[in-house]
Amino acid sequence: MASSPPLATTTVGSLPKPDWLAEPEKLWAAWRLDGAALQSAKERAALEWLRAQEEAGIDIVGDGEQFRIHFVHGFLERLDGIDWTRKTRMGIRNNRYEAEVPTVTGPLARPAPVHAADAAFMRRSTTRRLKVTLPGPMTICDTLADGHYGRRADMAMRFAELLNAEARDLEAAGADVIQFDEPAFNVFLEEVRDWGLPALERAMQGLKATTVVHICYGYGIEANIQWKDTLGDAWRQYETIFPWINASSVQQVSLEFAGSRVPHEVLRLLPDKDLLVGAIEVLPGKLETPEEVAANILAASRHADSARLLPCTNCGMAPLPAALARGKLQALGAGAALARAKLGRG
Ligand code: ZN
Numbered sequence: 001m002a003s004s005p006p007l008a009t010t011t012v013g014s015l016p017k018p019d020w021l022a023e024p025e026k027l028w029a030a031w032r033l034d035g036a037a038l039q040s041a042k043e044r045a046a047l048e049w050l051r052a053q054e055e056a057g058i059d060i061v062g063d064g065e066q067f068r069i070h071f072v073h074g075f076l077e078r079l080d081g082i083d084w085t086r087k088t089r090m091g092i093r094n095n096r097y098e099a100e101v102p103t104v105t106g107p108l109a110r111p112a113p114v115h116a117a118d119a120a121f122m123r124r125s126t127t128r129r130l131k132v133t134l135p136g137p138m139t140i141c142d143t144l145a146d147g148h149y150g151r152r153a154d155m156a157m158r159f160a161e162l163l164n165a166e167a168r169d170l171e172a173a174g175a176d177v178i179q180f181d182e183p184a185f186n187v188f189l190e191e192v193r194d195w196g197l198p199a200l201e202r203a204m205q206g207l208k209a210t211t212v213v214h215i216c217y218g219y220g221i222e223a224n225i226q227w228k229d230t231l232g233d234a235w236r237q238y239e240t241i242f243p244w245i246n247a248s249s250v251q252q253v254s255l256e257f258a259g260s261r262v263p264h265e266v267l268r269l270l271p272d273k274d275l276l277v278g279a280i281e282v283l284p285g286k287l288e289t290p291e292e293v294a295a296n297i298l299a300a301s302r303h304a305d306s307a308r309l310l311p312c313t314n315c316g317m318a319p320l321p322a323a324l325a326r327g328k329l330q331a332l333g334a335g336a337a338l339a340r341a342k343l344g345r346g
Pocket of ligand 1: 012214217312
């Protein structure tokens, strides 16, 4: 991260879609346009969020996932081997919520790059470090039904190969940072060690871009809020998986930290990684002050050298009202500046 400032700021990725692009505050909201009009609307939305990130002082920027309908299905919808008309109703994240998901019915293939042209558009539009996000193999396997491979581990490894090819294309298009989203890592624990992490490392294999895994407790939606209530006073999932991740080739770990019941000491389990520490909550209705953001960063710095910290959001902000997400970006940038001054890293 030689070219980034101390406490370089970034976000997990997704930002709300404007209401002229898709229905706001809703996951999987259908597009309001199609064809060439849709593509130019996506570009306009991505540029608006890019400028909002730049104005807020976010150092490592992205497209806010304005080009994809959902953080997982945006990648899947351009692959061969998935039948989108054969919907299976399936419990997701160990039955936390149910969704109608498409079904894998044959060998998976990626006939062409999925997000590379959009990444190239972003590269032309900013001089800042550019992050592009992809769903991780385990989370993909937990978001669609398998009618072909038989074992989730086998299907995950096939997705990992396709993701690696996609990541190489994103790198060639100018992505500096490639982040894989693996919320499923906090749910399946032992399977992370057995096949989730090996598949993730396969997806990252040989990349020159900085590699990140994002592991969280989910969007601030009702099903996740209810699930969190069942997890007790101290959320221990990270304690199980972080030692495995610290021993892996993953370079950076994005984790939930602000306002959650994650014990702060878990940061000590990743001594060899850069940490995208969640300094902003993604619950609806709360706007942090810069002072609160700085306090979160300072709390993290008591457990990890601040040279390894990148202040971030806890999760994606897609389901939030756009004005609130914009305010959170500004609080993140201002809070990181305060923390830099306090830590003498300004
Ligand atoms: Zn997340």
